[in-house]
Amino acid sequence: MRLDKWLWAARWFKTRGLAQLAIASGRVKLDDERTKPAQALKVGDLLEIRVADSVWRVQVAALSDRRGPAAQARTLYAESAASGAERERRADLRRWGTDPAAGRKGRPTKRDRRKLEDFTGSG
Numbered sequence: 269m270r271l272d273k274w275l276w277a278a279r280w281f282k283t284r285g286l287a288q289l290a291i292a293s294g295r296v297k298l299d300d301e302r303t304k305p306a307q308a309l310k311v312g313d314l315l316e317i318r319v320a321d322s323v324w325r326v327q328v329a330a331l332s333d334r335r336g337p338a339a340q341a342r343t344l345y346a347e348s349a350a351s352g353a354e355r356e357r358r359a360d361l362r363r364w365g366t367d368p369a370a371g372r373k374g375r376p377t378k379r380d381r382r383k384l385e386d387f388t389g390s391g
Contacts, residue, residue, distance in 0.1 A: 269331045271298065272305035277332045279341040280317055295319075315345075322358060325351035 272287040275296065281287040288305040290296050297316040298307060309328060317324045326345040335341070376384070 269309050269333060270305065271296070271303060271307045271309045273333050274309050274328070274331060274344070275317075277335045277341065278344040279335065279338055280319065290317075322355050323351070324355070 272284050272291060275281050275287040275290075276284045281290060287296075291303060291305045291307075294302050295318040297303065298309070299314050300316065309331065311328055311331060313328045315324075315326050315328065317326065325348045327348070328344070329346045330344045332340075332344055
């Protein structure tokens with residue numbers, strides 16, 4: 269079975285074209301190596317899938333070339349415990365981290381503009 273077709277059936281990507289693009293750009297790795305969309309996939313293969321800023325390390329549990337409901341798609345793979353823990357840790361860091369712009373409110377004031385001009389030497 270083709271890798272891009274399986275990623276589409278397992279609902280990692282909305283279309284096969286997006287799956288192909290992700291594979292070509294290196295966001296999907298098969299056994300820690302870059303691969304091609306037409307790569308043959310078999311049960312037991314290890315995949316590393318980067319979606320947004322989270323990394324999933326999954327093992328292929330079943331093959332399907334049909335896209336079904338989400339509950340059925342979750343049975344096609346098994347996520348490793350370490351991968352799940354790492355994703356949770358990163359989510360907690362994002363959730364509880366400080367916002368860099370937390371101290372700024374709205375537009376810069378006239379005083380802020382003048383300080384910026386003094387700093388840059390323009391104006």
